[in-house]
Amino acid sequence: MPSPTSTSTSVSSLAPLSSGTGTHHAAPPQAYDVGLLLLRLALGLTMAAHGSQKLFGWFGGGGLDGTGEFFTMSGYPSGKALAVVAGLTETLGGLGLAIGLLTPLAGAALVGTMVNVLAVKGFGAFFAPTGIEYELLLTAGAAALTLTGPGRIAADRFLPWVKAHRLAYGVAALVLGLVLAGVTLLLRK
Numbered sequence: 274m275p276s277p278t279s280t281s282t283s284v285s286s287l288a289p290l291s292s293g294t295g296t297h298h299a300a301p302p303q304a305y306d307v308g309l310l311l312l313r314l315a316l317g318l319t320m321a322a323h324g325s326q327k328l329f330g331w332f333g334g335g336g337l338d339g340t341g342e343f344f345t346m347s348g349y350p351s352g353k354a355l356a357v358v359a360g361l362t363e364t365l366g367g368l369g370l371a372i373g374l375l376t377p378l379a380g381a382a383l384v385g386t387m388v389n390v391l392a393v394k395g396f397g398a399f400f401a402p403t404g405i406e407y408e409l410l411l412t413a414g415a416a417a418l419t420l421t422g423p424g425r426i427a428a429d430r431f432l433p434w435v436k437a438h439r440l441a442y443g444v445a446a447l448v449l450g451l452v453l454a455g456v457t458l459l460l461r462k
Contacts, residue, residue, distance in 0.1 A: 302425075309424030310373075316414045317371030320383050324363030327356055347393045348462040355457075362386050370418060373427020375435065377442045380419030381450030387412040388454035392461075419443045419450075 326334020335343065340360065341353030349355050362382050369379030390408050398404040420443040422429070429435045435442065 306424035306426045309418070309421065310426045312414060313373060313376075313418060313423055313427070314371050316383075316411065316418065317367045317369070317379075319367070320363045320386075320411065320415075321367030321371065324360045324365070324367060327360030328364060349457075350460055350462075359386060359389075370415070370423075373423030373429050375432075376423040376427065376429050377419050377435070377446035378449075380415045380443075381446035383415040383450075384412055384419065384447060385450035385454035385457075387415065388451065389457055392458055416447060419447050 322332055323334075325331040326336075327340040328337065330336030330339070334340070337353055337356050337360070340356035343352070344355045344359070345352030363386055366379045366382035366386070369375055370383065387408055391405055391412065394405055394408060396405060399406055401407065420440060422443065
């Protein structure tokens with residue numbers, strides 16, 4: 274029988290977490306941190322690029338004027354003002370998520386924005402070109418990062434009040450994001 278310090282894999286080390294055999298992980302903690310970093314970068318930079326389309330017209334976007342007109346046609350009052358809010362939320366929330374800064378708030382801001390996107394787009398189809406699968410994936414990814422936290426490769430690691438991510442922070446941030454999304458939807462005609 275191998276000793277406890279042996280490097281060989283035993284059957285007990287392959288047991289599932291729920292078996293009560295200990296706290297074995299499927300991967301080392303560093304793998305989770307790198308995975309969360311990759312997800313944060315992909316999702317955060319995608320959303321920041323969408324925000325820059327709204328704010329500056331970059332990447333073929335409509336800028337504030339075009340986005341404002343779209344928001345007005347979609348039933349929102351003060352379309353241009355809402356274009357600024359949406360653009361800033363996507364850009365700053367996306368960048369915050371990418372670098373792992375105030376992750377629960379950054380992720381929740383993106384969830385709130387995406388709830389409005391889903392409401393405007395409607396739920397008539399799931400797949401592209403008119404479906405919501407892309408928007409739903411972005412929403413779920415942002416919500417997941419809000420709940421899990423950014424991992425250890427993040428700016429939050431250096432902030433004492435969010436250094437240790439707690440599920441309660443993520444849940445509270447999501448509730449705030451959903452409430453603000455709901456209020457914004459109530460403004461819509």
